[in-house]
Amino acid sequence: MIDEGLRSELQKQGVYTTTLEELYNWGRANSVWPLTFGLACCAIEMIAASMSRYDLARFGAEVFRPSPRQADLMIVAGTVTKKMAPLVVRLYNQMAEPKYVIAMGACAISGGPFKQGYNVLKGIDRYIPVDVAIPGCPPRPEALIHAIMTLQEKILNQKLTGPDRPRHLVKGAPSEFPVPAYGGHDLEPPSNPEIWQPPVMKR
Amino acid sequence: METSQNSYWVIVLLMVVAVAFALGPLAAAWAWARFFSPNKPGRDKNATYECGLESKGDAWISFRSEYYLYAIIFLVFDVETIFLLPFAVSFGGLPVGAFLAMMVFLLLLVEGLVWAWRKGVLTWK
Numbered sequence: 001m002i003d004e005g006l007r008s009e010l011q012k013q014g015v016y017t018t019t020l021e022e023l024y025n026w027g028r029a030n031s032v033w034p035l036t037f038g039l040a041c042c043a044i045e046m047i048a049a050s051m052s053r054y055d056l057a058r059f060g061a062e063v064f065r066p067s068p069r070q071a072d073l074m075i076v077a078g079t080v081t082k083k084m085a086p087l088v089v090r091l092y093n094q095m096a097e098p099k100y101v102i103a104m105g106a107c108a109i110s111g112g113p114f115k116q117g118y119n120v121l122k123g124i125d126r127y128i129p130v131d132v133a134i135p136g137c138p139p140r141p142e143a144l145i146h147a148i149m150t151l152q153e154k155i156l157n158q159k160l161t162g163p164d165r166p167r168h169l170v171k172g173a174p175s176e177f178p179v180p181a182y183g184g185h186d187l188e189p190p191s192n193p194e195i196w197q198p199p200v201m202k203r
Numbered sequence: 204m205e206t207s208q209n210s211y212w213v214i215v216l217l218m219v220v221a222v223a224f225a226l227g228p229l230a231a232a233w234a235w236a237r238f239f240s241p242n243k244p245g246r247d248k249n250a251t252y253e254c255g256l257e258s259k260g261d262a263w264i265s266f267r268s269e270y271y272l273y274a275i276i277f278l279v280f281d282v283e284t285i286f287l288l289p290f291a292v293s294f295g296g297l298p299v300g301a302f303l304a305m306m307v308f309l310l311l312l313v314e315g316l317v318w319a320w321r322k323g324v325l326t327w328k
Contacts, residue, residue, distance in 0.1 A: 067253050087255030093247035168241040175243035 021160045028098065029152040030060040035071035037091065040078025042105040042138040049141035061148050068094040073151070075144070076130075079107035079114055080121040082187050086179050092128045093176040097168035100155075102147050103133040112137055126191035128177055129167075272324050279316045283309070 002017055010017060038046055050056045050064060065071040068091045080088055092101065103124055106112030111122035124130065131154060134147045158166050167173045177195070180187035191198075236242075252258050290297075290305050297305075319325060 069248075069253065090247050090250075090257075091253075091255045093245060094250065094253060097241045097243055168243070174245075175241075176245040176247050179247065 022156075024160065025156050025158060029155040032059075032061045032073045032100070032148065032151065032155075033063045033065050033071050034061060034073040034075050035068055035091065035095065036064040036066045037074060038077045039080060039084060039088075040105075040107065042077035042108070045138045045141050046075055046077045046104065046144060049144045054141040054145060056145065056148070059145065059148050059152065068092075069096060071095055072098060073100045073102065073148075074128075075102045075104050076108040076124045077104040078138075079112065080124050082119050082121055083182075085121045085124070085127060085187055086181065088124060089127045089177055089179045093179070097175050098166050099168075100131045100151055101128055102144075102151065103130045104144060104147070105139055106135060106137045109133045109135065121187070123196075126196045127180060128192075129195050272319065272322075275315055276319055276324065279312050279319070283312050 002019075007017055038044075048054060050062055056062045061073070068074075072095060074088075074092055074095060076088065092099070101124070103109050107114060107120070108124050109130075111117070111120045114120040115122055121127075125133075132147045132151050134143050136143050139147075158164070160166070160169060168175070178189075178192060180189060182188070250258070286305075286308065
């Protein structure tokens with residue numbers, strides 16, 4: 001590894017150095033392909049973000065793919081009903097590694113205004129790992145762009161070796177998460193305990 | 204003589220480059236998928252459909268053979284129209300032989316219509 005000070009010294013002289021890791025992450029971060037997948041009104045904002053006024057293409061993320069096998073970013077845009085939750089998880093499972101999830105809007109984060117509803121999932125993070133969450137109801141397209149920039153920052157800072165390396169580089173790490181089934185009153189199981197635990201209240 | 208023969212090698216070279224241009228990225232993609240990409244197959248990922256729903260039943264379904272009637276009626280009403288239009292346009296300049304041939308053709312199709320009519324296919328049930 002090259003020393004950070006030497007690196008900036010070299011850069012002043014016009015010599016640029018890089019590492020394989022940085023090149024790999026740079027490529028990954030600037031070619032995030034989202035899945036064409038909207039659940040509710042947040043999807044309208046997502047569409048607006050990809051169109052000419054907000055122009056998501058500036059971040060290399062305009063190629064919305066209609067097939068999960070070609071996408072690597074799932075924007076959970078909208079209310080996840082309990083009927084839709086297994087489908088969301090199954091689509092996530094079908095995406096190729098490395099894959100990321102943005103929970104867009106209050107509904108995808110926690111159920112939002114429908115949190116008390118009997119048929120609304122109280123946050124998609126109960127079943128799939130969420131990388132970036134955007135609050136808002138619905139969030140403006142700028143917020144989605146900010147989320148994608150945040151995700152890019154996250155990808156750029158990922159180490160490819162060591163214990164914090166991305167999941168797809170861990171041998172034996174699962175790429176599929178259990179798909180919930182429709183139960184009598186709720187989804188079975190109501191959450192994936194491996195990635196989500198109910199918050200503990202400290203008294 | 205010899206130079207004109209040799210000049211065709213440029214086309215061969217162009218073909219080789221074209222094939223390499225087409226196969227090169229495919230080979231690179233194959234090599235990348237084979238050696239570098241994290242290959243993590245699973246039950247959901249290997250599923251045929253990508254709509255999020257699980258597929259039900261068998262894809263090998265049989266169609267009813269009665270649909271041949273629709274094929275015949277389609278031929279009578281649709282294909283006949285296509286042939287009738289140019290026939291009507293050039294009707295004035297046609298020799299007698301062509302006219303008779305067209306009439307035989309029409310007769311064959313109308314025969315099919317009469318057959319279908321008598322079979323009761325045209326009656327709405």
